[in-house]
Amino acid sequence: MMEDKIRRHVEGLFEQTAPTKKAVELQEEMIQNLNDKYKDLMSEGKTPEAAYNIAIAGIGDISSLLAQFEVDTMYYDEEEDIYISEAAQRKSAMLTAIAVMMYILCVLPLIILAIAGSQFVTSIGVPLMFLMVAAATGLLIYNSMTRPKYGRGPDSMVEDFREWQSDKHDRKAMRRAISSALWSITLVVYFIVSFVTFAWHVTWIIFIVGAAIESIINIFMKK
Numbered sequence: 001m002m003e004d005k006i007r008r009h010v011e012g013l014f015e016q017t018a019p020t021k022k023a024v025e026l027q028e029e030m031i032q033n034l035n036d037k038y039k040d041l042m043s044e045g046k047t048p049e050a051a052y053n054i055a056i057a058g059i060g061d062i063s064s065l066l067a068q069f070e071v072d073t074m075y076y077d078e079e080e081d082i083y084i085s086e087a088a089q090r091k092s093a094m095l096t097a098i099a100v101m102m103y104i105l106c107v108l109p110l111i112i113l114a115i116a117g118s119q120f121v122t123s124i125g126v127p128l129m130f131l132m133v134a135a136a137t138g139l140l141i142y143n144s145m146t147r148p149k150y151g152r153g154p155d156s157m158v159e160d161f162r163e164w165q166s167d168k169h170d171r172k173a174m175r176r177a178i179s180s181a182l183w184s185i186t187l188v189v190y191f192i193v194s195f196v197t198f199a200w201h202v203t204w205i206i207f208i209v210g211a212a213i214e215s216i217i218n219i220f221m222k223k
Contacts, residue, residue: 002052006034009056017066030059095143102136103184107191114195126192133184140177179214186210 014027034055041051110125118125186206194203 002038002048003035005052006038006055007031010034013059013062014066026065034059092143095139099136099139099143099180102132102139103180106132106136106184107187110191110195121195126188129188129191133181133188136184137177137181140180141174144174144177175218178217182214182217183210 010027010031014023017023037055038051041054106129109128110121113121113125190203190206194200
């Protein structure tokens with residue numbers, strides 16, 4: 001049967017690859033996709049041999065993809081819905097941790113100057129706060145944009161699938177970066193307005209406005 005022939009061909013491609021969970025999952029997915037493509041070609045009137053040859057030709061060059069399983073440990077990130085290398089994940093975790101730390105500490109200069117009764121709360125504290133927020137947001141965007149991209153080859157089913165995963169991950173990362181920046185700016189505005197007006201019983205409304213803005217952004221990005 002052609003299904004068995006397709007399986008043997010794909011298993012041959014993975015012959016030199018360590019049978020890790022992720023490698024086996026990708027292998028089985030390729031087999032399923034090739035079988036579906038083969039059936040579609042048969043329904044279009046192609047002969048079994050022609051349908052098989054066209055389906056196999058659509059795989060393209062997967063040597064670079066298989067090399068990742070040989071050189072680096074890959075794991076599946078359920079939240080991001082993408083395969084990520086261990087080295088890339090360590091780098092991403094470090095940059096994200098630094099960005100989060102900068103977001104948390106961005107109000108520290110303002111608080112210190114305000115407690116000390118300094119007259120430079122507005123002239124020095126606020127610019128430092130915005131500088132730290134901008135740097136943290138830049139780190140998140142850099143982390144999203146510099147991760148490895150999967151190339152697009154002619155009629156390559158595997159590369160199409162990997163590129164789709166890559167694009168989906170980019171959209172999620174950008175959405176998180178925008179959300180983080182929005183809430184950091186909201187927090188900054190809250191402290192500035194509160195320290196200037198001392199109307200703490202009213203300024204909490206700023207957070208409601210921030211939530212409304214985030215909802216509008218989410219609706220816009222979904223559409």
